[in-house]
Amino acid sequence: MLARPTAAILMLAAMLPSVARADAVADFYRGRTINLVVGYGPGGGYDLCARLVARHLGAHIPGNPAVVVQNMPGAGSLRATNFLFAVAPNDGTTIGAFARDMPLLAILGNNSAVRFDPRKFVWLGSSSNFANDAYVLMVRTDAPVKSIAQARAAGGPPLVLGSTAEGTTGSDVPMLLREALGLNLKLVSGYPDNGAIFLAVDRGEINGRTTDFSTMRALRPEWVKPDGPMRALLQLARATRHPDFPDVPTARELAENESSRALIELAEIPYLMARPFVAPPGVPADRAAALQAAFLAVHRDPQFIAEAARLKIEISAEGGEDVLRAIDRIAGAPAALLDRLRRILAKS
DSSP: OOOOOOHHHHHHHHHHHHHHHHHHHHHHHTTOEEEEEESSOTTSHHHHHHHHHHHHHGGGSTTOOEEEEEEOOOGGGHHHHHHHHHTSOOSSSEEEEOOTTHHHHHHHTOOTTOOOOGGGSEEEEESBOSTTOOEEEEEETTSSOOSHHHHHSTTSOOEEEEOSSTTSHHHHHHHHHHHHHOOOEEEEOOOSSHHHHHHHHHHTSSSEEEEEHHHHHHHOGGGGSTTSSEEEEEEESOSSOOTTOTTSOBHHHHOSSHHHHHHHHHHHGGGGGSSEEEEOTTOOHHHHHHHHHHHHHHTTOHHHHHHHHHHTOOOBOEEHHHHHHHHHHHHTSOHHHHHHHHHHHHOO
16 A cells, blocks of 8 residues: 655645746746846936846846846837837847836827837836935026926026926926926927936036936936035925925925825826836746746845945835736826826827
8 A cells, every 4th residue: 555645745746836937947048148128328217227137137037147238219218118018029038127107108198109008018026116216306506497486486487397208207297397386397308318318407408307316316416415506496206305305395295286286196106116127018927927036036135235225226126016006006097187197298
């Protein structure tokens, strides 16, 4: 009579399928290269974060593939987003990073060039949920508009800001602030990348811009010095004031009624996916799971955390499921609120 299998043998048998899957993933990735497509040119906040992730990601994927960054700027990262959704290989050898506002752009449906459904991506997660960051309206100290009161004054000069393209935060936020808070803003769009906007401000071609505090710390630290060339007028994507800007009001504080406050809070949801990473739809389930697990493992890696601190990159990672919940929150907002935001962002 055969002896009954022991508990240890049963446990080992149960583990065999998962071990086999892990081995298959390792076999696939061993000796391969993963392309990380970034929807902006070199030197901006998205690119800086993506290159940091790329340096550490391969060590956490079975088979330890190399990870290389491929910049694909255009239309405020819409070009790269469409490529990742419909053209990029979906075998697990291509992943990407694009603007946080891309899911919102798709849900609102204003842009006929959108060719993707944000819910169908394989979401790896986001390197930042903006918990320790702020999106700040920065203006030159020699700009004609020096306060929110002046920006709201009828008949005064407009505050001239720069952005890349429609559907990006740098474009959407000024239009939102103009409509929801009554600020007299003029937007100059079409800059090729983040670095070009910084340079335009430094040269005095425009009065200022909206940008992440973390990006300024990393790329323009002089902008946030008390005696620097810039001043902050307001901060967005925060329920309370950032500790480094205790005297700068939040957009929520400046809202003059509940309708405007609700509009601002809706527009702030994309910041929960401030540095999003995806793989194309259709990646095999075992490789998708390995990429998602590796993405989160990277953000717990002490070497990654230490390098992010040296580069002054804000890290507060979220997983893919968290990003999908944020997208569902946008899609589930009241229809009237979505319609109002749609009308605002449709204006030139």
